[in-house]
Amino acid sequence: MRRRLDSAVVSELEAVDAALAGTRPDADVAAIAAAARADAIPMSPAFAARLQEAVRAGFPAAAAPAGSRGRRRGPRALAAAGAIAAALAAIVVAASALHGGGAPATEHVASGAASSAGTAVQGVPIPAPALAEAGTRRVQRGAELTIATPVDRLQDTADGVAAIADRLGGFVARSDASVTGNGGQATFDLRIPVGRLDDALAAISRLGHVRSRSQQSLDVTGAYDSARARLRDAQAERAALLRALAGATTQPQIDSLQARLRIVRGQIAAAGRALDSARRASAQAQVSVTVLGVARAGAAAAHPGHRWTPGRALHDAVGVLSALLGVLIVALAAALPIAALAAGAVFAGRALRRRRREQALESSSPAV
Amino acid sequence: MALDPVNTQATTFDALYRANAADLFSYVMTLLRDRGAAEDATMAAFERAFRHRRAFDRRRGSERAWLFAIARNAALDELRRRRRAVPAAGEPADTGEHDEADPLVRATVRAALAGLDPRERELVALKFVAGLTHAEIAEVLGISAGNAATRLHRVILKLREACHA
Numbered sequence: 001m002r003r004r005l006d007s008a009v010v011s012e013l014e015a016v017d018a019a020l021a022g023t024r025p026d027a028d029v030a031a032i033a034a035a036a037r038a039d040a041i042p043m044s045p046a047f048a049a050r051l052q053e054a055v056r057a058g059f060p061a062a063a064a065p066a067g068s069r070g071r072r073r074g075p076r077a078l079a080a081a082g083a084i085a086a087a088l089a090a091i092v093v094a095a096s097a098l099h100g101g102g103a104p105a106t107e108h109v110a111s112g113a114a115s116s117a118g119t120a121v122q123g124v125p126i127p128a129p130a131l132a133e134a135g136t137r138r139v140q141r142g143a144e145l146t147i148a149t150p151v152d153r154l155q156d157t158a159d160g161v162a163a164i165a166d167r168l169g170g171f172v173a174r175s176d177a178s179v180t181g182n183g184g185q186a187t188f189d190l191r192i193p194v195g196r197l198d199d200a201l202a203a204i205s206r207l208g209h210v211r212s213r214s215q216q217s218l219d220v221t222g223a224y225d226s227a228r229a230r231l232r233d234a235q236a237e238r239a240a241l242l243r244a245l246a247g248a249t250t251q252p253q254i255d256s257l258q259a260r261l262r263i264v265r266g267q268i269a270a271a272g273r274a275l276d277s278a279r280r281a282s283a284q285a286q287v288s289v290t291v292l293g294v295a296r297a298g299a300a301a302a303h304p305g306h307r308w309t310p311g312r313a314l315h316d317a318v319g320v321l322s323a324l325l326g327v328l329i330v331a332l333a334a335a336l337p338i339a340a341l342a343a344g345a346v347f348a349g350r351a352l353r354r355r356r357r358e359q360a361l362e363s364s365s366p367a368v
Numbered sequence: 369m370a371l372d373p374v375n376t377q378a379t380t381f382d383a384l385y386r387a388n389a390a391d392l393f394s395y396v397m398t399l400l401r402d403r404g405a406a407e408d409a410t411m412a413a414f415e416r417a418f419r420h421r422r423a424f425d426r427r428r429g430s431e432r433a434w435l436f437a438i439a440r441n442a443a444l445d446e447l448r449r450r451r452r453a454v455p456a457a458g459e460p461a462d463t464g465e466h467d468e469a470d471p472l473v474r475a476t477v478r479a480a481l482a483g484l485d486p487r488e489r490e491l492v493a494l495k496f497v498a499g500l501t502h503a504e505i506a507e508v509l510g511i512s513a514g515n516a517a518t519r520l521h522r523v524i525l526k527l528r529e530a531c532h533a
């Protein structure tokens with residue numbers, strides 16, 4: 001903020017300027033000026049000649065005092081390095097944000113599909129189909145898949161889903177379809193042999209634009225073993241009961257044994273059903289498929305082979321610009337703090353250098 | 369705005385050098401009080417000014433103040449490096465100028481000048497030797513014009529008192 005000078009200060013300085021200019025005599029100022037000029041030490045002729053030669057030659061590198069060039073370039077090099085580092089950091093952050101944080105569902109699914117044979121959606125390792133059937137481990141597998149297709153192709157796509165299930169040895173356990181206005185959807189509950197699950201998912205994915213895809217696995221080994229043990233125990237008990245019945249001599253004994261046999265037979269049937277259920281669960285994967293019928297313009301770009309219209313191009317251009325804007329915003333968000341730190345460092349460096357200069361002046365020896 | 373077009377910059381800088389070299393050296397000498405250091409700092413100042421002459425902006429002040437500010441920085445950098453302030457042998461020398469003043473008064477004022485602290489001596493050199501305005505002095509010192517005027521006023525008052533002591 002500007003401050004008005006005191007009138008005494010102003011008049012004093014005007015008087016000094018006038019005296020130095022010779023327009024208003026002032027004995028004090030004349031004496032001070034004379035003393036100051038008398039104390040002023042002139043250049044030696046040798047240095048004056050050397051300086052003039054340097055000026056005339058345009059200060060070649062050899063004339064520079066040792067180290068002055070490096071000192072001058074230091075802050076600039078530091079600033080340039082800081083700017084480059086900030087730019088690189090911004091690019092890295094933006095790239096990682098795009099790759100990890102902003103990936104659309106299709107990209108995520110695509111990467112998952114490449115390794116889906118042995119990896120669950122949650123990242124928990126699951127056995128490959130062959131392993132699921134081998135040894136003592138039994139794993140129930142399932143998948144959910146949502147694809148989009150132009151609404152006028154909804155019926156064809158739905159037929160394709162059923163055909164795929166049939167071709168791979170599976171079947172459609174349940175299906176439902178509806179068409180409303182500009183859209184529609186069909187849902188399927190498929191049973192696919194575990195060994196063909198990945199083939200089925202890949203084939204269904206090719207029918208439209210994949211919106212989402214997930215897989216689950218559930219270890220049913222315990223349930224299977226438990227049912228089998230119950231069946232074995234019940235069968236052993238039935239054999240023992242039959243042997244006892246063969247040796248029974250009294251009617252009450254026979255009645256009692258037959259009653260017990262009826263119970264055991266029920267237990268055998270229940271254990272057998274549970275065992276079959278567990279076996280089927282591990283042998284057939286449950287696949288839920290949702291086919292979304294969308295308006296033509298929305299599906300065109302998603303489905304290769306469809307016409308690329310000016311409207312579609314405009315839509316794509318807006319999408320590209322939006323993505324670029326996102327990149328710029330992320331880059332800016334990363335670069336701003338770094339730039340602020342760099343600016344602060346430069347400012348602090350200048351302030352420190354200025355302070356040290358002033359301290360050097362204050363600590364210089366008094367006049368003699 | 370730069371000093372001048374490239375083809376006339378050498379001539380312009382030569383004129384700047386001729387107009388200011390003597391005063392600049394005296395000012396630097398006031399700060400450093402060592403002829404060798406003052407010569408190094410003066411050379412460095414002119415070199416810096418020459419290399420950065422395109423960066424000069426006339427709207428931010430006069431060329432003279434810009435040059436003196438560069439010289440001040442160079443001198444203080446030199447002062448920091450050397451960390452010494454050895455009086456030059458046989459100096460200061462009386463140049464014999466302004467002998468119209470009363471010798472007794474002049475001797476008194478010179479004694480008062482010698483008793484000033486480094487910052488005050490710097491102000492005197494800038495005002496009475498180099499002839500800078502208080503606005504230019506403010507630019508050289510990196511302070512406000514009001515601050516420069518106030519400091520200058522205090523020094524002048526102190527020296528006026530010495531004249532009448």
